[in-house]
Amino acid sequence: xxxxxNLHKSYRMGANSLHVxxxxxxxxxxxxxxxxxGSSGSGKSTLLNILGMLDEAxxxxxxxxxxPIKNLSEKQAAKYRNxxxxxxxxxxxxxxxxxxxxxxxxxxxxxxxARSERIDRAMSYLEKVGLAQWASHLPNELSGGQKxxxxxxxxxxxxxxxxxxxxxxxxxxxxxxxxxMDLIQEINDEGRxxxxxxHEHDIAQMTKRIVNLKDGLIIEDTLVSQVxxxxxx
Amino acid sequence: xxxxxxxxxIFETIRKxxxxxxxxxxxxxxxxxxxVILLGIGEGMRNGIAREFEQDASNLILVFPGxxxxxxxxxxxxxxxxLKNQDYNQILLKYGDKLDHSASVYQVYNxxxxxxxESGSYRIDGTFPAYQVLENxxxxxxxxxxxxDLDNSENNMVIGHRLKLDLFKDxxxxxxxxxLAGVNFKIVxxxxxxxxxxxxxxxxxxxxxxxxxxxxxxxIANMYLTLKPEDNFDAAVAASTQFSAELEELLKERHTIAxxxxxxxxxxxxxENAKRYFSLMDMIRLFFWGVGICTIVAGVVGVSNIMLIxxxxxxxxxxxxxxxxxxxxxxxxxxxxxSIFVTAIAGFLGLIFxxxxxxxxxxxxxxxxxxxPTVNFTVAINTVIxxxxxxxxxxxxxxxxxxxxxxxxxLRDE
Numbered sequence: 242x243x244x245x246x247n248l249h250k251s252y253r254m255g256a257n258s259l260h261v262x263x264x265x266x267x268x269x270x271x272x273x274x275x276x277x278x279g280s281s282g283s284g285k286s287t288l289l290n291i292l293g294m295l296d297e298a299x300x301x302x303x304x305x306x307x308x309p310i311k312n313l314s315e316k317q318a319a320k321y322r323n324x325x326x327x328x329x330x331x332x333x334x335x336x337x338x339x340x341x342x343x344x345x346x347x348x349x350x351x352x353x354x355a356r357s358e359r360i361d362r363a364m365s366y367l368e369k370v371g372l373a374q375w376a377s378h379l380p381n382e383l384s385g386g387q388k389x390x391x392x393x394x395x396x397x398x399x400x401x402x403x404x405x406x407x408x409x410x411x412x413x414x415x416x417x418x419x420x421x422m423d424l425i426q427e428i429n430d431e432g433r434x435x436x437x438x439x440h441e442h443d444i445a446q447m448t449k450r451i452v453n454l455k456d457g458l459i460i461e462d463t464l465v466s467q468v469x470x471x472x473x474x
Numbered sequence: 475x476x477x478x479x480x481x482x483x484i485f486e487t488i489r490k491x492x493x494x495x496x497x498x499x500x501x502x503x504x505x506x507x508x509x510v511i512l513l514g515i516g517e518g519m520r521n522g523i524a525r526e527f528e529q530d531a532s533n534l535i536l537v538f539p540g541x542x543x544x545x546x547x548x549x550x551x552x553x554x555x556x557l558k559n560q561d562y563n564q565i566l567l568k569y570g571d572k573l574d575h576s577a578s579v580y581q582v583y584n585x586x587x588x589x590x591x592e593s594g595s596y597r598i599d600g601t602f603p604a605y606q607v608l609e610n611x612x613x614x615x616x617x618x619x620x621x622x623d624l625d626n627s628e629n630n631m632v633i634g635h636r637l638k639l640d641l642f643k644d645x646x647x648x649x650x651x652x653x654l655a656g657v658n659f660k661i662v663x664x665x666x667x668x669x670x671x672x673x674x675x676x677x678x679x680x681x682x683x684x685x686x687x688x689x690x691x692x693x694i695a696n697m698y699l700t701l702k703p704e705d706n707f708d709a710a711v712a713a714s715t716q717f718s719a720e721l722e723e724l725l726k727e728r729h730t731i732a733x734x735x736x737x738x739x740x741x742x743x744x745x746e747n748a749k750r751y752f753s754l755m756d757m758i759r760l761f762f763w764g765v766g767i768c769t770i771v772a773g774v775v776g777v778s779n780i781m782l783i784x785x786x787x788x789x790x791x792x793x794x795x796x797x798x799x800x801x802x803x804x805x806x807x808x809x810x811x812x813s814i815f816v817t818a819i820a821g822f823l824g825l826i827f828x829x830x831x832x833x834x835x836x837x838x839x840x841x842x843x844x845x846x847p848t849v850n851f852t853v854a855i856n857t858v859i860x861x862x863x864x865x866x867x868x869x870x871x872x873x874x875x876x877x878x879x880x881x882x883x884x885l886r887d888e
Contacts, residue, residue, distance in 0.1 A: 336794060
């Protein structure tokens with residue numbers, strides 16, 4: 242599903258440049274649930290942003306579902322993001338003046354889907370995350386866990402190949418974190434490929450594979466026996 | 475444009491951001507409002523002055539002689555020029571078909587008029603019946619002098635209202651006799667004059683009678699002439715200016731005055747004075763336009779400012795939308811569509827409000843110098859369009875930049 246080889250990325254900071262990714266080689270098969278770990282500054286968020294086509298690599302190749310992701314125009318990148326990827330952010334990134342339902346329906350709007358159809362679809366995903374009765378509420382009327390579940394429903398709405406989650410539990414308490422991880426595990430059980438960036442070991446243990454980054458290089462890539470989040474709830 | 479979903483998005487955004495929308499709208503609406511009101515007042519002032527001049531008529535040309543200041547054909551300067559009946563008759567002969575009304579006047583100042591025990595010293599105008607129209611005199615009782623009085627040199631007299639009060643108090647004046655220069659005159663009418671008291675302390679008698687009674691022979695003091703009306707103001711000014719020039723040439727020739735001698739023959743053209751007023755008005759209107767345009771510029775700057783703030787405020791939202799698959803063009807379209815919609819609606823609201831104000835309050839304005847303030851509708855509509863386009867242009871660049879920001883940077887924006 243994801244094939245990366247020899248990926249480099251550096252940021253220019255005034256006169257000196259900061260080499261963040263120093264040649265990453267990394268493959269993800271369909272249906273995997275991978276966590277990317279590392280201390281801050283290890284390059285894990287940069288890697289996720291490049292995977293998410295939110296940022297571009299300087300060097301190396303990246304194939305997503307067999308499609309080369311290279312020198313994309315803004316328009317193409319937007320199209321691929323919409324078709325291939327679903328994003329889950331630490332800070333939820335819901336649009337404040339839109340209801341939960343409209344937030345979930347937004348990626349479908351950009352797919353050009355008819356209004357009634359996208360409302361139906363969005364509603365079914367809200368049901369899936371257990372928030373159907375909160376559909377008409379604005380994000381600031383929801384708790385952190387509920388917000389993140391709306392964001393997960395939104396990420397799923399466009400039926401993407403890969404879900405990319407950047408510290409999805411970073412802003413949540415332990416109990417809520419496990420609830421969110423339970424939802425992520427459920428979605429993975431249905432066969433969807435998910436990448437989770439985290440620095441919390443208990444969260445990482447709930448995935449099936451841990452990739453450890455340090456100073457822009459993968460230092461460890463191990464399969465783990467998954468801990469079901471449900472057992473902690 | 476007719477993408478229903480886009481409209482949906484916009485209405486939702488507007489509903490959820492009422493204050494922002496209101497402020498944008500207010501700056502646009504007030505800009506248009508001020509411009510239209512200013513233009514309306516400018517037009518009203520012009521109308522007001524036009525009405526003043528139309529009422530008094532004033533296509534009046536007044537001719538009165540002076541003293542020569544230049545030597546001409548062997549005659550010394552300092553010669554006093556005296557107009558004669560022949561001058562007046564010559565003008566009637568030559569320009570009779572162009573003239574609407576005309577009168578020559580033989581004037582005597584400080585003549586004593588007696589009625590019983592009352593007496594006073596007044597100005598006597600010996601003139602023609604047309605003088606009533608030329609001086610805009612309204613009869614309060616009786617009649618004005620007529621052509622019969624002139625032909626027979628009747629001793630009939632019309633007196634001003636103030637003069638009547640002096641001599642007759644509350645008594646009826648018409649039909650009574652007064653003594654002027656030892657001759658009996660019969661009062662045939664009393665008039666009022668828009669010029670006020672000074673012009674109402676006059677007595678008017680037939681010019682033929684006056685010239686005989688005061689030994690004036692065929693002398694006249696001045697001439698009042700009006701031309702036949704033209705279709706419009708500019709044509710009237712042109713005709714009047716040309717006529718004045720010809721008249722001056724004719725009279726200077728008859729009285730042997732140097733063509734460049736400006737003190738010997740005065741041709742006072744009221745219409746030309748009016749024209750000067752109107753060009754002053756045009757300057758004032760130009761000034762109003764200037765102020766109005768500055769207001770619009772301020773409005774555009776206001777809109778641009780708000781657009782910048784809107785884009786800044788929505789940077790994160792733009793990042794989210796881009797992460798979800800929004801294309802750059804759709805981001806620009808979203809922001810522009812909203813801004814054009816808001817400025818257009820606000821612009822037309824300002825326009826409608828100001829036009830309504832001019833329409834309903836305009837006729838109630840009762841000052842001498844503002845009358846029927848209106849504004850050219852096309853001009854107003856164009857202004858709204860300019861403002862909307864300017865607002866859109868002002869919004870475009872921040873929107874364009876926002877659409878080009880990498881989503882990762884936009885998402886980091888707190």
